[in-house]
Amino acid sequence: MVTIKKKATHNPLAEYIERLQKGDALLPDSPDNVLEVVGILKSYGVVLDAYSKNLNYIAEHQFLVFFPFFKYFNGEVSFQKLLRHWWHDRINFEYAEYCMKGMMWHGGGGLDTYLDTQEFQERAQAVINAKFKNNPFIQSINQLFPDFLTEHLRVSAYYTGLGQFWRVMADMFLNLSDRYDRGEIKSIPQVVEHIKAGLVANASNPITYAVKIRGKVYEIIPKSVGLTFLADTAIPYVEAVFFRGTPFHGTVSYNAQGYQIPPDQTRFQYGALYADPLPIGGAGIPPTLLMQDMRHYLPEYLHEIYRRSLRGEDDLRVQICISFQKSMFCVTTATILGLMPHPLDTKDPNEQKDNRVYLEKWMSRLQTSRLLDVNK
Template sequence: MNMTIAPKTVKPSHPLIEIIHQMQAGGALLPDSPENVIEVVGILKSYGIVLDAYWRNLTYISEHQFLELFPFFKYFNGEVSLNKLLKHWGHDRINYEFAEYCMKAMMYHGGGKLDAYLDTSEFRERAQQAIAAKLKGNFLMQGLSNLFPEFLPEQIRQLAYYSALGQFWNVMSAMFLSLSDRYDQGEIKTIPDVVAHVLAELVKAANQPITYTVKIGDQDYEIIPKSAGLTFLMDTGVPYIEAVFFRSFPFMGTISYNAQACQISPDPSRFNYGALYADPLPIGGAGIPPTLLMQDMRHYLPDYLHQIYRRSPRGEEDLRVLICVSFQKSMFCVTTAAILGLMPYPIDTADLDQQQTNQVYLEAWLDRLIDSRLPSLQACDM
């Protein structure tokens, strides 16, 4: 009797299986090399300086521009002068618009308990108390508020994101600057060292409360009280990575927003326009939001990184593109730290069931990164 034995079904390897093995062996999404270490640490030093300016301005807007419908001087942090105004008009300044771009991405995509809290009756009650205090004696604005009852609460929701992102970036700025200090002292030598530093700082700040209070007259109004239970990592860190690293928005001028063109998915969960996916080549072009960030970072590059860029084939001509590539490398290090921090079990567990659970977890993350810049960065040298 002839019997045909069906072959065993073998699960195909994950397309990025080598990167998974790289992480399981103690590595990171980004390969470890001296060049990558210099780029990542150098660009994060510059980014840390820029973030320090960003978070201070976001906090200023949330606390001192509360329900100001025409905040002409919101980027001045309360220090308005002719000299500063001339620099502002001449674009000799930090581009705070990019900070707002990231804030709007977080607000649009939502996620975490912050998003859920802003839809609660508690938030609405606290917002109405602040609105009543702010509009006291302003009959025109009171009439506007009565005519459009959702307008001002929505403005406060947005201001809550200003504050939350400011608090998140406050921690991240200090984290990146301390990384640079440790590198200068010889403590950071490899990409896993970078990831370990970021992971340790994320864990340290994980349960830091996210709150938001505004002062109107002589009274403080808690918009997000500590009792809301919002924390740094799960309620700002994870939503930030989701909204800014992964999803974000399509760059205007490169993709049509015309619904008939069907170039943008109507499902926001399918957006892959974040920092980990962006093509560095358009960076520097008009209308591309990350251009603002790259322009800001170019002013604070450490000399050792700037020298590397100057030795590139085009020198200073495509500096923003080179900065973008380095920045993406650094963000894959931050993403590695986030993945490890949220992993179900320790990466070096000896338990087979736990290893299998970790394997499934890593494959799910790498599934989302297949179309990102990750594969091209694996063998990308300056």
């Protein structure tokens, strides 16, 4: 009897699969990379702290407000803050909303599923009735267009979902910086392990949402629904922002006849792991807002490296974006390792095979990413 041996398939990123199997990161370990990643994550943590507070404020206090002129003020409106806002001497909260809308559009996870259930519809209607109890005009609008106000609350649910996710991540990144300053973090694998441990520790944190109207609390996403940090916000966020993203205006044609944008959202590859840093600073490039925010909070040791670069501070936002991409590959590594079907050190051949297949699927998605660029 003749047996045919199945030919092994070659993955272009086989080197990185082997790295992950050894517990290493997608980003090579070096003192410069450690400094760059920790420094940019410290800045990112400060910005995420502000983003998180504002998203949660909007969800809890600006829900069903049709013209929220002061939603970026977190309830602290003053003439001085208004001038700073108009002068754009502020955090660009628009980027947080951009990420929130991307998550909502791409969907995924239990939050997306719950917002289409009858339970959510009933809870949303109770909030709408209480909010506009004495407003016959809005009540009539709600009767004519029953999905209009409900959709507003769906958006509010994503505000709080992303806000709660970023709350955890901000603390995680700032704690990483503190550990680095104390000399506890000295390698990229340690950075990855810190992030993975944080994700695992907070994996089952409940995602809830309640609003107060005239002194009464209305639960929109009760704890009983069972939404959690990792499965229902973290993984959908990674999918929507790291991988899929949205095509930037001016970089691809939105003309349907040009076929430059895939018709299927699952084939989108415009996320943080794929985007070219060079257009940062140009019109229509949303991450410019994030890079602009992070430049205000760069630790001095990282800022000094940028100053000594070839162009100095002339391309500071681009340099920040490159560092940010490196850090996001560390976060991606932590996510990949944290979701492994079996322990890395398993001795079971079948489990090892499952792990290999799992890693190959991830690497297939990263073939057109910036992985090779950050490893140069």
